[in-house]
Amino acid sequence: MESLSIVNVIIVLTIFFVSLGIAAYETYFERVVAAYIQDRVGPDYAGPYGLLQPLADAFKMFFKEDFMPAKADKLLFVMGPGLALFTALLTSAVIPFGDSLIIGGKEYLVQGIEVNIGILWVFGIVALGVYGILIGGWASNNKYSLYGAIRAASSNISYELAMGMAIIAIIMTSESLSVRAIVEQQHGINWNVFYQPMGFLIFLTCAFAECNRTPFDLPESENELVAGYHTEYSSMKLGSYLFAEYLNMFVTSAVISCLYFGGFNYPGMDWVHATLVGLAGETAGHNIATFVGLGAFFTKIFFFIFLFMWVRWTVPRFRYDQLMNLGWKGLIPLAVVNMVITAAAQLSGSPLIGGYIGLAIFLIVFVLLWPLTKPKSRML
Amino acid sequence: MFSLSSIQWAFYILAILTLFGGLGTIMSKNPIHSVLYLILTFFSLSAHYILMNAQFLAVVNIIVYAGAIMVLFLFVIMFLNMKEQEANELKKNSTIIAASIVGGTIGIILVAMFRQVQTQPTNPNFYDSQIGMIESLGKFLYKDYILPFELVSILFLVAMVGAVMLGSKAKGERDF
Amino acid sequence: MQLTDRSKKTDKRELNLIERTYLPGLATGLGITIKHFFSKKATIRYPEQKRYLGPVFRGHHILKRDDQGRERCTACGLCAVACPAEAISMVAGERQKGEEHMYREEKYAAQYEVNMLRCIFCGLCEEACPKEAIYLRHDKFVPVFTSRDQVIYGKDQLVEDMKDRYNRDAWTKEDMEQMWVKQRIANGV
Numbered sequence: 001m002e003s004l005s006i007v008n009v010i011i012v013l014t015i016f017f018v019s020l021g022i023a024a025y026e027t028y029f030e031r032v033v034a035a036y037i038q039d040r041v042g043p044d045y046a047g048p049y050g051l052l053q054p055l056a057d058a059f060k061m062f063f064k065e066d067f068m069p070a071k072a073d074k075l076l077f078v079m080g081p082g083l084a085l086f087t088a089l090l091t092s093a094v095i096p097f098g099d100s101l102i103i104g105g106k107e108y109l110v111q112g113i114e115v116n117i118g119i120l121w122v123f124g125i126v127a128l129g130v131y132g133i134l135i136g137g138w139a140s141n142n143k144y145s146l147y148g149a150i151r152a153a154s155s156n157i158s159y160e161l162a163m164g165m166a167i168i169a170i171i172m173t174s175e176s177l178s179v180r181a182i183v184e185q186q187h188g189i190n191w192n193v194f195y196q197p198m199g200f201l202i203f204l205t206c207a208f209a210e211c212n213r214t215p216f217d218l219p220e221s222e223n224e225l226v227a228g229y230h231t232e233y234s235s236m237k238l239g240s241y242l243f244a245e246y247l248n249m250f251v252t253s254a255v256i257s258c259l260y261f262g263g264f265n266y267p268g269m270d271w272v273h274a275t276l277v278g279l280a281g282e283t284a285g286h287n288i289a290t291f292v293g294l295g296a297f298f299t300k301i302f303f304f305i306f307l308f309m310w311v312r313w314t315v316p317r318f319r320y321d322q323l324m325n326l327g328w329k330g331l332i333p334l335a336v337v338n339m340v341i342t343a344a345a346q347l348s349g350s351p352l353i354g355g356y357i358g359l360a361i362f363l364i365v366f367v368l369l370w371p372l373t374k375p376k377s378r379m380l
Numbered sequence: 381m382f383s384l385s386s387i388q389w390a391f392y393i394l395a396i397l398t399l400f401g402g403l404g405t406i407m408s409k410n411p412i413h414s415v416l417y418l419i420l421t422f423f424s425l426s427a428h429y430i431l432m433n434a435q436f437l438a439v440v441n442i443i444v445y446a447g448a449i450m451v452l453f454l455f456v457i458m459f460l461n462m463k464e465q466e467a468n469e470l471k472k473n474s475t476i477i478a479a480s481i482v483g484g485t486i487g488i489i490l491v492a493m494f495r496q497v498q499t500q501p502t503n504p505n506f507y508d509s510q511i512g513m514i515e516s517l518g519k520f521l522y523k524d525y526i527l528p529f530e531l532v533s534i535l536f537l538v539a540m541v542g543a544v545m546l547g548s549k550a551k552g553e554r555d556f
Numbered sequence: 557m558q559l560t561d562r563s564k565k566t567d568k569r570e571l572n573l574i575e576r577t578y579l580p581g582l583a584t585g586l587g588i589t590i591k592h593f594f595s596k597k598a599t600i601r602y603p604e605q606k607r608y609l610g611p612v613f614r615g616h617h618i619l620k621r622d623d624q625g626r627e628r629c630t631a632c633g634l635c636a637v638a639c640p641a642e643a644i645s646m647v648a649g650e651r652q653k654g655e656e657h658m659y660r661e662e663k664y665a666a667q668y669e670v671n672m673l674r675c676i677f678c679g680l681c682e683e684a685c686p687k688e689a690i691y692l693r694h695d696k697f698v699p700v701f702t703s704r705d706q707v708i709y710g711k712d713q714l715v716e717d718m719k720d721r722y723n724r725d726a727w728t729k730e731d732m733e734q735m736w737v738k739q740r741i742a743n744g745v
Contacts, residue, residue: 033593036592036593036597037589037590037592037593038592039592039595039596039597039598039599040597040598040599041597041599041601073410073412076412076413076416115435116435116513116514116515117435117436117439117514120436120439120440120443121439123443124439124442124443124446124447127442127443127446127447127448127451128442128446128447130451131419131451131454134451134454134455134458135416138412138454138458146458149458150455150458150459153451153454153455154455156451157448157451157452160447160448177514310586310589310590310593311586313589314582314585314586314588314589315582315585367573370573
């Protein structure tokens with residue numbers, strides 16, 4: 001295979017380690033954001049500004065007692081956290097982090113692997129993410145863990161449907177399943193969020209649910225289920241579960257940025273590219289422009305990671321029936337409506353205006369029909 | 381033997397993995413383990429699809445079977461508290477005799493079939509490597525096979541309505 | 557019967573359409589938290605930075621000396637009587653010739669012990685003392701002890717060091733009020 005070169009290997013390894021590093025520092029920023037929102041200062045003893053806190057946490061996790069329940073299924077108990085981590089890491093393979101680098105006259109994409117089914121790959125791996133929780137919860141041989149696992153499975157399945165339909169609307173506008181094609185189609189500030197604001201809200205809500213983050217963190221709701229699926233876990237096995245959650249958060253933020261906020265595109269990118277090429281020459285200018293795009297992409301990712309944390313420390317947890325009602329009676333019908341609006345707007349010739357007209361018509365009809373529905377049968 | 385190409389190595393490793401998963405599915409005593417072996421089998425089947433350049437099929441197999449259906453399977457089996465007794469029923473003499481007769485017959489049929497059938501090797505000169513890609517698949521589905529495709533979707537709709545009918549509560553029935 | 561004038565009626569009306577989407581409520585909540593995100597933090601970094609506890613805080617006991625460095629305590633035992641936890645015990649001694657620079661009056665406390673496990677830091681000893689000898693310091697805690705033989709504080713730990721005399725920021729109620737006023741002016745309130 002001639003396409004696999006040392007540069008590709010370096011890019012893949014960089015993506016791997018960068019996602020690990022970001023996930024590690026998410027644990028630190030989670031605590032800092034939580035502290036700031038609660039008028040505290042957060043961890044600041046380990047290193048300058050507490051920046052070595054993730055390291056200290058990892059050391060603590062490794063040196064804690066690794067307890068295994070006597071009646072646990074030994075193999076599956078160990079496999080659970082491993083699977084969670086594995087599936088969390090798989091997704092970043094298809095995310096286009098940047099445009100391309102020109103090294104030695106050859107063009108290399110800043111992406112793990114460019115496939116024509118990228119978004120389906122993301123969707124499939126997200127669907128698998130629940131196995132780690134499910135297996136770990138069952139193998140613990142503890143009723144609370146099992147409840148947590150079951151909740152994780154059912155909420156994941158419920159929200160996958162709405163998420164999938166939101167993605168279908170995206171695929172309609174971009175006419176490709178490749179994540180890179182979806183990103184490149186949102187050139188400049190031609191972002192999908194302006195075409196499908198409702199689709200974005202649906203996708204964002206589902207992303208929260210798929211990551212098991214508050215307000216949808218019912219699998220580990222500590223006031224009902226002790227700690228949910230990781231009740232019996234300790235030491236680095238628990239650490240792996242938590243780490244997988246933060247990895248998922250990073251990857252989900254990246255996917256949201258790619259699908260709705262244009263990935264590495266930013267307003268005025270053509271001008272920046274042309275200026276840099278004029279200043280530094282064809283190759284170097286292009287490479288620097290790629291790095292600027294990379295910066296734009298990571299800014300978006302960090303914003304969404306912050307949003308995840310911000311929401312976590314603002315919104316209280318849903319009740320289980322509210323979660324199911326929101327998913328099945330609220331988001332799935334909305335996602336279908338979004339799909340129809342997007343399809344009609346695509347066919348109308350001007351997707352932007354058509355989309356907003358469709359949305360307005362839907363809202364008017366909905367508001368008019370609302371008093372006619374019975375309170376019991378309403379969503380939520 | 382050791383002069384296999386990398387594709388062939390991948391194929392043999394995946395084939396062994398698939399068979400291992402399949403055997404594990406029927407041979408493990410714990411139903412949860414069975415389901416997990418089945419998931420392994422689905423994964424290696426998906427890898428086979430990728431080897432055949434059918435990426436769409438591979439991913440859909442993962443999403444639908446490994447992602448959704450198997451989660452539901454696992455979901456239900458975790459609720460069932462399987463006892464050892466039920467597994468022991470399979471050890472009865474009559475079951476073993478019946479199973480060996482059926483297995484033997486299938487074996488004979490398979491042997492006979494493989495001796496009769498001669499597979500046509502694909503001509504590498506005319507082979508279109510893009511045939512399993514999603515673009516060509518979409519064109520086939522929405523051009524040549526539009527009628528069966530729509531019929532299948534109506535079938536799905538009917539099944540969905542049926543499922544909702546089965547799942548809906550009768551009037552006055554309690555929630556839980 | 558109304559117990560408090562701050563009670564609020566729970567709003568149990570059904571949510572209207574806009575409230576049902578959760579979006580306005582969500583936006584309000586996010587606004588409140590982001591406001592707190594940028595607000596001044598209330599944290600005092602404790603071991604490095606200590607908060608002023610006020611001139612009336614009751615901490616470590618101290619047996620005061622007078623201006624010439626003589627012990628004020630006459631071992632009258634009123635503090636021991638006043639002590640509700642019976643933490644104080646003492647042995648009286650008679651002042652010998654040549655000891656006038658050490659003890660103010662003819663009788664003095666040869667031993668004076670406070671059992672810190674019993675002491676509840678109520679300050680009644682301070683109030684009972686007719687000689688203004690025992691005080692509870694406002695600026696020093698009794699440190700943590702790890703074994704029983706560290707619990708009983710003798711004269712070596714209690715008597716005032718003349719090189720590092722203890723002075724309260726405010727001795728009377730009026731002093732204290734003045735002090736608060738000064739602090740308020742300094743804080744610009």
